[in-house]
Amino acid sequence: MRTQVIKPRIKEILSKELPPELVDLLPKRWVKIGDVLLLPLRKELEPYKYKIAEVYAQVIGAKAVLRKGHIKGETRKPDYEILYGSDTITVHIENGIKYKLDVAKIMFSPANVKERVRMAKVAKPHELVVDMFAGIGHLSLPIAVYGKAKVIAIEKDPYTFKFLVENIQLNKVEDRMMAYNMDNRDFPGENIADRILMGYVVRTHEFIPKALSIAKDEAIIHYHNTVPEKLMPKEPFETFLKIAKEHGYEAEKLNELKIKRYAPGVWHVVVDVRVYKK
Numbered sequence: 001m002r003t004q005v006i007k008p009r010i011k012e013i014l015s016k017e018l019p020p021e022l023v024d025l026l027p028k029r030w031v032k033i034g035d036v037l038l039l040p041l042r043k044e045l046e047p048y049k050y051k052i053a054e055v056y057a058q059v060i061g062a063k064a065v066l067r068k069g070h071i072k073g074e075t076r077k078p079d080y081e082i083l084y085g086s087d088t089i090t091v092h093i094e095n096g097i098k099y100k101l102d103v104a105k106i107m108f109s110p111a112n113v114k115e116r117v118r119m120a121k122v123a124k125p126h127e128l129v130v131d132m133f134a135g136i137g138h139l140s141l142p143i144a145v146y147g148k149a150k151v152i153a154i155e156k157d158p159y160t161f162k163f164l165v166e167n168i169q170l171n172k173v174e175d176r177m178m179a180y181n182m183d184n185r186d187f188p189g190e191n192i193a194d195r196i197l198m199g200y201v202v203r204t205h206e207f208i209p210k211a212l213s214i215a216k217d218e219a220i221i222h223y224h225n226t227v228p229e230k231l232m233p234k235e236p237f238e239t240f241l242k243i244a245k246e247h248g249y250e251a252e253k254l255n256e257l258k259i260k261r262y263a264p265g266v267w268h269v270v271v272d273v274r275v276y277k278k
């Protein structure tokens with residue numbers, strides 16, 4: 001998804017449009033999701049941003065270019081500025097999975113690719129998996145497609161949910177993957193899941209009690225959260241264990257992976273936890 005070398009053709013064209021000192025500031029990295037480009041642009045390039053976007057789109061081959069910004073709020077929405085084109089809906093193919101999304105409005109982090117790929121191998125066909133923060137099926141489509149497990153995918157945001165439903169059809173897993181457009185705290189299923197995905201950050205610990213009520217007496221939880229480096233490796237498992245014990249569960253850490261640097265001194269981490277009812 002990442003390209004590290006600026007194409008000589010881009011420099012060649014833009015050298016004719018930009019003052020020489022700005023040519024060196026042109027982005028050397030970008031992300032392409034389907035045929036939409038995410039371009040990080042320094043503020044010195046602001047007066048030329050539309051021209052720059054047009055040239056990158058034409059040389060790299062993209063129908064729209066967005067200026068990379070931040071992902072914010074409860075539903076983790078990006079605040080990207082559209083610099084070129086208008087149609088930001090695309091189908092991104094990764095690991096053989098088709099992800100349809102609106103790149104301007106739904107997050108799709110290139111840094112999470114390893115985790116999306118890892119999910120293809122974790123589940124078995126007899127399992128029932130509940131994805132509490134499904135998004136467009138980022139993590140649960142690989143489970144349904146490759147693991148052949150049954151999946152319940154819960155997504156709160158109606159616009160994101162629309163793509164989740166489309167992706168279930170695009171990937172032909174309607175027979176085993178079902179989507180609910182609701183806040184996972186209102187999900188009625190109890191004691192049903194062999195495996196739970198908690199692909200969320202910052203406040204994931206608030207959802208542990210709900211995850212435990214959805215889990216069978218013994219289950220695996222893929223627990224994501226953001227953790228200050230100075231609290232690692234004790235956290236985030238220590239908090240998980242404390243909350244699990246308060247709710248009558250034991251918890252065993254099976255595995256822990258760093259997904260990406262989330263902010264200076266803060267990591268997005270995933271811990272695979274086996275929980276047992278005491």
Ligand SMILES: C[S@@+](CC[C@H](N)C(=O)[O-])C[C@H]1O[C@@H](n2cnc3c(N)ncnc32)[C@H](O)[C@@H]1O
Nearest residue numbers: 074075076133135138154155156157183184199
């Ligand atoms: C950051 S995205 C992550 C998607 C995917 N789990 C991943 O890790 O790549 C989190 C998704 O959870 C949804 N979400 C946030 N709070 C929720 C809740 N209480 N119930 C259901 N969905 C929720 C958001 O709308 C968003 O689509």
